[in-house]
Each structure stands twice: as C-alpha cells, then as structure tokens.
Amino acid sequence: MVLTEKHKELIERIGVFHEHKGMQPLVGRIIGLLLVHDEGEVSFDEIVEQLGVSKSAVSNALTFLQAKGRCVYSTRPGDRKRYFALKVSDWREDFEKELQNIAEIQKFIDEVLEVRTEKNPEFNCRMRDFSNFLCFFKQEIPALFERFKKQQA
Amino acid sequence: MVLTEKHKELIERIGVFHEHKGMQPLVGRIIGLLLVHDEGEVSFDEIVEQLGVSKSAVSNALTFLQAKGRCVYSTRPGDRKRYFALKVSDWREDFEKELQNIAEIQKFIDEVLEVRTEKNPEFNCRMRDFSNFLCFFKQEIPALFERFKKQQA
DNA sequence: TTTTTAGTTCTGTATTTGCAGAACTAACTG
C-alpha cells in the first residue's frame, strides 16, 4: 500500500496522541499505521519500510504492543512473514479498562482519608465526596455499555 | 507537620501513580504531599524540606501544577510565604476533563475512517461501532453527574 | 549442507529528562 501525505500526517498525529499517553514514539506511530492501513494487517517488513525505522526498534515496539494485548499477528500458509494487526475487536474491554484505570485514584483517596486528621474538615469532606462519586462511577460502567447496546438496537 | 513512614510511603505511591499518567516524578510526589498533609496548605519551604529536593525543582513543579490548574497558593497577612494547596474543589471538572480526554480518540477514529478504503469492511465496521460508542459516551457524561447528585440526596 | 529469510537480542550512542546548585530578582526589614 502506498501512503499519501494525508496518511503520513495522520499517522504522526496519532503517534503524538499516544506519546502523550506515555507510550514511546514508535509505538504510537505503529498504532497509527495499523489503523490507517487498508488491509488492517501489515507485515514486519512493511512497518520497517513505511515508518523508515530499524528492525530492532520495530521488534521491540511490537513485543510491547503484544504484551499489552493491543496487537496480534497472524501467518499465512507458505509465507513465513508475520502480519500484525490491532485488536480492534476488543475496544469495549480496552475502553472499560481505561475507565477503571482512571477510577484507580479512589484507592489512594481512601488511603489518604485514613491517614488524615480532622484539622481541615472541608478538605476531608470534598475528598469523601470524590471517593463516593468514584465508587458510583465504577458501578455505572456496565450499565453504560448496556444502554449503548439498547440504543443501537 | 511530621510525616510518618506511612505518610511517606503513601506519598511515593501516589507519586508513581501520577508518573504513569505522564507527569514528572516530583510533580506526582508534590500532589501526594498536598493530599496527605493535615493542613491542606503547605509552604514552599516545607515542600522542599519534606521531599528533600531543591528549590528550583519545586519551583518548576509548582509552576507546572498551577498552569494545569491543579494547584493554587494563598498568602497570609504579615507572612511573605506562599501556601500551596490542591484545587480539590474542582474534582468534578477535573474528572470530566479526563473523561473527555480519553474520548478524544474519537476524532482520530473518524479521520481514519475517512481515509480508509473498503478493503477490510469488518475492520471499518468495528471502528464505526467504536466511534458511535464514544459519541454516545460523551453525551452521557453530564447525565452521569446528574444521577450521582440525585443519588446523594 | 549451505544459504536465505524473518525476526530477535545485544551494544553503543544521540537525545531528552529531571533535577541540583548557583546566580539572580523582587520585595520586605532594620
């Protein structure tokens, strides 16, 4: 597949978006490439060529993506190459994980509330509010997906 | 205020939690200190002493936190020191921003769908599903806060 | 068996990060 300037520019922007989420630059750009690529499946070699980086860098980045469960490869009969693809099918689980992750802060809030004295009751009160909200939020997540399903039908 | 081992250990864990979110180490630990500190307000000097870091590092970290709107300082009559505190009052807005931020990926998904051909219809279909969900999700956020408010009353 | 292919692992390095320390600024104090 030949990438246009528009493709390349979009890949770069998707790359920096993921960099801001803490991933290393190449990992983000590989996600971009796998998203934009027509076939959805891209060989190791093509990743190296399209992004103009070394094999070692691609190898490490793909190992990382597979470890994170964001990427898989398949093979084809009579072809030794690996074709890498994003696990787009898992977007529900992935998104749910992200939501659970931002709610992780609740654990810390609760620990903080345990060690705090009553010197600043207003502060403590707001923290308790926040903790209660996070608890409520976590409970609401499954219902959110349910409502989406209904709305789709 | 004297910090116990438990306080210090909690501050460190809150620190690494924020590091994983992309912040620099000291910024995370300052958030930890401001959370566990009894008064809620901590002077510049005390931050330097409690965390055992340089004034310059603290200055830069606090400038960052203030720019991000996560921290403010107040002053006291006849006292030139600045007392720094987290904006705990803003937790609703902050949390909403975080939710909007993870939904940001929708923009990219939509741009991706525009440049993709129909070579892999299943991939495109799943991406459209995800985009629709993200759209639905964004709409649901205000209602989420509303339901929490009602449930509280 | 030797050679090729496909990818991994190791080694080195340019760049970036995160902070320390010193110099500096601005405002207050004596």
Next chain:
DNA sequence: CAGTTAGTTCTGCAAATACAGAACTAAAAA
C-alpha cells in the same frame, strides 16, 4: 542604604530513553 527572605531562572550534569546497527538465532529453502 545594606541585609534578609522567598522564590525564580540559568547552567550543567547524571541518568534514562529511544533508537540504529551489528551480531545472532531458528526455521525454511536450495
């Protein structure tokens, strides 16, 4: 005014990051 206080900005460096290139491995092909 000179000296002190509170914090900022500048300079430099040690450590971590992100990658290139080369050496290596394992399996298939010739």
